[in-house]
Amino acid sequence: MGDLHFELWNKLCGDVSAQKESRVPESKFQALFEDLLAALGWVRFIGEIDPQRTIPIGAANQIKPDIIIQSGNVDLFVVELKRPSVDATERHGSQLRSYMLQMKLPFGVYFGENCQVYYDDPVDSTPPKRIATIEFEPGSIDGQELLHLLSKGVFSQESAREYCDAKLAEMRTREQAEGVVTYLLSSEGKEEVASLILTSLLEQHGKEVASLVIREVDIEIKRRLRATQEQPAANGPGMRIKKTFGNWVIPSDTLSELKVGKIAQTLLRKALEEEKASNEEISLLRSKSYSKEVFGIDHPLLVLTDEEFDSQRYYKQPLAINGMQYRLCSQWFETSQNNDRPFLLAWLDDHGAI
Numbered sequence: 398m399g400d401l402h403f404e405l406w407n408k409l410c411g412d413v414s415a416q417k418e419s420r421v422p423e424s425k426f427q428a429l430f431e432d433l434l435a436a437l438g439w440v441r442f443i444g445e446i447d448p449q450r451t452i453p454i455g456a457a458n459q460i461k462p463d464i465i466i467q468s469g470n471v472d473l474f475v476v477e478l479k480r481p482s483v484d485a486t487e488r489h490g491s492q493l494r495s496y497m498l499q500m501k502l503p504f505g506v507y508f509g510e511n512c513q514v515y516y517d518d519p520v521d522s523t524p525p526k527r528i529a530t531i532e533f534e535p536g537s538i539d540g541q542e543l544l545h546l547l548s549k550g551v552f553s554q555e556s557a558r559e560y561c562d563a564k565l566a567e568m569r570t571r572e573q574a575e576g577v578v579t580y581l582l583s584s585e586g587k588e589e590v591a592s593l594i595l596t597s598l599l600e601q602h603g604k605e606v607a608s609l610v611i612r613e614v615d616i617e618i619k620r621r622l623r624a625t626q627e628q629p630a631a632n633g634p635g636m637r638i639k640k641t642f643g644n645w646v647i648p649s650d651t652l653s654e655l656k657v658g659k660i661a662q663t664l665l666r667k668a669l670e671e672e673k674a675s676n677e678e679i680s681l682l683r684s685k686s687y688s689k690e691v692f693g694i695d696h697p698l699l700v701l702t703d704e705e706f707d708s709q710r711y712y713k714q715p716l717a718i719n720g721m722q723y724r725l726c727s728q729w730f731e732t733s734q735n736n737d738r739p740f741l742l743a744w745l746d747d748h749g750a751i
């Protein structure tokens with residue numbers, strides 16, 4: 398990924414939002430994505446971007462996919478479009494899956510209210526499945542990653558398979574975790590947890606102490622609300638230990654579940670506004686080199702709202718530090734090649750923010 402994919406994704410988000418508000422016809426929405434694919438390197442005049450091709454199916458039927466991308470007369474992937482004022486439905490996904498099956502293509506993309514990626518796993522006899530849903534949010538790493546994959550010179554059956562295999566692995570991990578959660582919320586799971594706690598108490602403290610503890614403690618297991626939904630509550634007996642930021646409260650072990658950008662938008666923003674950094678450090682955080690050294694990011698962490706800067710690389714909501722208005726960098730990554738998370742957590746820990 399690079400600046401091109403960052404800029405194209407952000408432009409796409411803005412264009413989709415504008416077209417949603419103006420309720421444009423599908424023809425203009427189609428032109429938007431043909432232009433996007435051209436910007437990704439595919440060439441119209443040699444037929445690499447093939448819109449509205451009619452494909453006979455049997456003697457009397459036909460299909461007409463919105464866009465087919467091909468190279469050297471070999472079809473590579475298919476794109477289905479619905480203008481963004483039309484809610485994504487299962488029928489739209491079924492239509493794309495049908496195109497993929499009819500054309501024997503393992504990879505397809507749907508663009509509408511959001512972006513959906515479909516994959517026909519060759520080792521799986523089931524129909525093509527949705528492996529990713531990406532919202533049109535500026536700065537989205539998933540969105541930039543997808544545009545990188547769809548670029549001419551990058552896309553191939555091998556690169557698509559690697560991308561999809563990674564997404565399938567993420568899905569399986571989430572499904573496995575959900576299975577464990579479901580078990581823990583069941584009566585059998587709760588009994589097992591209670592038994593494990595009792596066993597540990599007996600081993601560490603003996604029968605008499607364990608019996609007294611069990612009589613004084615209620616053990617409750619329930620599904621945790623999402624970090625953006627959990628409302629503040631006073632700590633009390635039996636409550637999980639929580640870290641607070643802004644108007645929210647977050648259980649301390651939820652940090653591992655939050656994306657690095659969310660941590661920056663919440664905990665880092667709060668720490669800076671509460672002046673946990675000295676005036677000297679605030680000045681340094683306006684430096685690209687210092688921000689790179691401390692946070693691993695490629696842009697100054699802070700810019701003044703009245704100075705010139707690339708607004709697409711900073712969160713819109715300003716923050717106030719010592720009476721001055723700043724914007725906070727939004728470019729946080731968490732990949733094997735570029736992981737800003739440990740830098741951010743280390744700074745927050747050093748400044749007593751976690």
